[in-house]
Amino acid sequence: MESISVFEIIKVGIGPSSSHTMGPWRAASFFLEYLKKREKITEVVSITTYLFGSLAKTGWGHGTDVAVLMGLSQEDYLTIDTTAIRQKADNIIQSGRITIDKHKTIDFNYKDHMVFDFDQSLDFHPNGMRFVAELSDGTSITREYFSVGGGFVVTHDSDHVAQNPIVTQYPCHSAQDIESYCEELNLSISQLVMMNEMAWRNEEETRSEALTIWSEIKKCIFRGISKRGILPGGLGVHRRAADMVKKLMPGQTFLTVEDLIKAIRLGSHDFNTVNKWVSTFALAVNEENADFGRIITAPTNGASGVIPAVLMYAYCFTPHFGEEEIIKFILTAGEIGTLYKKGATISAAMGGCQAEIGVSSSMAAGGLTEAFGGSRAQVLQAAEIAMEHHLGMTCDPIGGLVQIPCIERNCMGAIKAITASNIAMGLDIPTALVSLDNVIKTMWETALDMNTKYKETSEGGLANISVNISEC
Incomplete structure (x- = not known):
């Protein structure tokens, strides 16, 4: 493969x-x-x-x-x-x-x-x-x-799942592959991923690409918190990220994203405030996404707010979280995403929203755990926990727009990712009964069993609701 x-x-x-x-x-x-x-x-x-x-x-x-x-x-x-x-x-x-x-x-x-x-x-x-x-x-x-x-x-002629398919030195097509190679080579997951990425580019270029992703995440969040108004499409959905920032930082204005980050770091770190910021980050990205904006696809656009929200949370609210941790996060999260791409699906039209928000939450949970210094087993267990609690989630966008319930689901996916990481890092891992490979297999089986009307057709679930004014 x-x-x-x-x-x-x-x-x-x-x-x-x-x-x-x-x-x-x-x-x-x-x-x-x-x-x-x-x-x-x-x-x-x-x-x-x-x-x-x-x-x-x-x-x-x-x-x-x-x-x-x-x-x-x-x-x-x-x-x-x-x-x-x-x-x-x-x-x-x-x-x-x-x-x-x-x-x-x-x-x-x-x-x-x-x-x-x-x-x-x-x-x-x-x-x-x-x-x-x-x-x-x-x-x-x-x-x-x-x-x-x-x-x-x-196409029918080429069913490659990658644009530039390569057989890497240590091919990882399952979580078990990752564990085995890491054990054999005595590497962390991000170190193993870095070695495999050298099949496409050298280490310096890989690090640079990861930091470019981070730069684009910051830009997207800042654009999202800087705009107000109603999103296109006719549902009347209002942008909320800017108003949330105004309430969290009354009377303050920010000329750059670095100004925003500095103010957040100097502000309150109580649970309620942090929770609101995580939601704000996710809303900012997905409001940009809904408006034909440039975002980070991770692994899809409908779920593009989860990884940015979790990564920005870690950068703003946890100590000693810098470029090295960002690179570890992105490499690990991306590798977890490849497991779903190869072993199940990241298409809502095939698997419902579990294939989008569920996968992104799983990716973010694993990436966060790696960046926080979790063990290999803890990283994979965090990814499993996050997906476990998205299984069966339908894709039912009202009006076929990536707005209701899509935007808010990114907030939930981000919070679940952080929770999954916290649980995994406090677990006695050998007692875990469900592996990441098993949950990916289960997710795919669930996708196959799911009624077509819940797979991004706007024919079932919330999509059946007639919305005259915005619920968001």
């Missing part, structure tokens, strides 16, 4: 959904590359996109159509001005034209060329899409892609 870099699990992304926004965006780009490699791009007359299954049923709320337009326009979600996305999409729709290559602009009729097929699903995965390019000679080129969670995209 191929190995996955931790930086494919924890990476810079764009909201509101890794599977419904980032994945289709990448798929559209891949289709253009496919046409260019076959020297057909200049012959294209039109491109029609068909969205199936979950992509159709919740695609509008997740901005899937907008993402496809951006991908077909050769935009890069890592560099695009996120505030300009909706205007760029509107310009394409209103003009009826889309530029798919430097010197190639074609007609685009939104009604005809963006098809939401609510009644059909492709067999391979619920998040299926089909691109059909009509050529000037009357022939066509068709290609199907599947967005399998976390921004990962596959």
